[in-house]
Amino acid sequence: MMTSTELLRKISEYQFVTVELNLYLDTHPGDELARADYYYYSARLKEVMELYEAAYGPLMNFGHSPTDAGSYVDSAWPWE
Amino acid sequence: MWIYQKKLQYPVNITCPNPRMAKALMAQYGGPDSELGAAMRYLTQRFSMPDNRVKATCNDIGTEELGHWEMIGAMIYQCLRDAPLKEMEAAGLAGYYTMHGKGVYPADPNGVPFTASYIQCTGDPIADITEDMAAEQKARATYEHLMTLTDDASLLNPLRFLREREIVHFQRFGECLEILQNL
Numbered sequence: 001m002m003t004s005t006e007l008l009r010k011i012s013e014y015q016f017v018t019v020e021l022n023l024y025l026d027t028h029p030g031d032e033l034a035r036a037d038y039y040y041y042s043a044r045l046k047e048v049m050e051l052y053e054a055a056y057g058p059l060m061n062f063g064h065s066p067t068d069a070g071s072y073v074d075s076a077w078p079w080e
Numbered sequence: 081m082w083i084y085q086k087k088l089q090y091p092v093n094i095t096c097p098n099p100r101m102a103k104a105l106m107a108q109y110g111g112p113d114s115e116l117g118a119a120m121r122y123l124t125q126r127f128s129m130p131d132n133r134v135k136a137t138c139n140d141i142g143t144e145e146l147g148h149w150e151m152i153g154a155m156i157y158q159c160l161r162d163a164p165l166k167e168m169e170a171a172g173l174a175g176y177y178t179m180h181g182k183g184v185y186p187a188d189p190n191g192v193p194f195t196a197s198y199i200q201c202t203g204d205p206i207a208d209i210t211e212d213m214a215a216e217q218k219a220r221a222t223y224e225h226l227m228t229l230t231d232d233a234s235l236l237n238p239l240r241f242l243r244e245r246e247i248v249h250f251q252r253f254g255e256c257l258e259i260l261q262n263l
Contacts, residue, residue, distance in 0.1 A: 008087055015089070019144060023248065026136040027255040061084045078088045079154035 007052040011059075014045035082143070089147040090241040094158035094234045099171035101230050102159035103189050108152045108226070108242075110186030110194040113218040115152055115242075119145035121199040121215060125208040131263060134205065134256045138212075141249050148242055153184045155238060160184075209257045216250035 002010070021038040028034060053059055057070015065072070108114050122142030129135045160168070160182045168177050175191055186194040202208055223243035227236060 008091075011087065012090065019089075020248065023137065023140055023144075023252050026140055027133050027252055027259065029133060059086050061086075064083050072086065075086065078086060078150075079092070079157050 001055065002051070004052065004056045007048060007056070010048045011045065011052060014041055014048060017041045018045055082146075088151050088154060089144070090151060090238055092151055092154040092158065092234075092238050094155060094232075096232065096234070097161065097163035097167065098159040098230075098232065098235070099163045099168045099173055101226075101232070101235055102156045102163070103171055103173055103176070104226055104229055105152055105156050105159065106187060106189045107222050108219070109149065109156055109184065111188035111192075111222075112198040113215060113222055114186070114188075114194065114198075115145050115149035115219075116186055116194055117198045118142070118215055118219065119149055120196070121201075122212060124199065124201045125212070128201070128203045129205055129208075131205075131259055133259055134209065137252050137256050141252065144245070144249075148245065151238055151242065155235065156184050157182075159235075205260050206257070209253055209260060212253045213250055213257065216246045216253060220246035220250070 018038065018041050021034055021041065024034055025031065025038060049059065053065050053067040054069055057075050058065030058067050058072040061072060110116060119142050122138040122145065126135050126138035126142065129138055163182075165177065168174070176185075176187070179185070188194075200208070200211055220243055223239055223246065227239050227243070230236060
């Protein structure tokens with residue numbers, strides 16, 4: 001199993017790609033190739049998010065991380 | 081609305097106290113060309129944009145800037161966290177410490193607090209997007225100045241990441257200007 005640091009790194013890598021493609025698609029909504037890449041990497045991002053949250057607890061608030069593992073409140077805050 | 085994700089966009093791990101750089105980094109936390117200014121500028125201007133592509137760009141870049149503001153706040157916090165008071169004083173932060181302790185307050189390196197007068201929303205899409213393009217270049221220049229002030233890799237790596245984002249945002253806003261000119 002990957003450590004929490006390794007999984008967070010994976011999440012950040014996929015997120016970097018999806019943020020970048022998202023901004024590109026904002027000004028190029030008709031680019032089908034970029035859209036296909038966006039969907040592919042969104043699915044990878046979802047996979048690693050779910051892996052992380054099942055093992056180490058919720059990453060998101062307001063009902064977007066339905067997991068019993070860990071605690072949203074007590075896990076380390078990202079500036080610590 | 082916004083959903084919080086309990087992670088930084090790019091990791092920040094500064095273990096060596098550095099009040100001198102904490103002070104310099106305040107340019108990007110509460111200065112005129114700060115990440116806070118960027119986020120507020122784009123998220124405010126998006127309402128009156130006449131094209132969906134431009135609304136999306138202002139919305140999504142504005143959102144990313146909030147994540148950058150959080151990264152800069154984390155960097156200032158970690159630079160100050162274990163800094164001895166004497167070192168804060170030597171870095172010119174006695175006044176800051178008096179008013180804010182080791183809290184992270186949105187002011188520039190000279191202590192001038194953040195103000196909405198740093199941003200504009202004219203309601204004229206061409207004027208607003210042109211301001212946004214200038215804002216990205218000013219932030220890129222500020223990141224380059226910050227990078228010349230340190231050789232600590234734990235500061236340089238996130239600064240390099242943030243500088244690169246300014247360049248991408250400038251590109252996207254340039255495309256928005258072209259979209260607006262062809263409406």
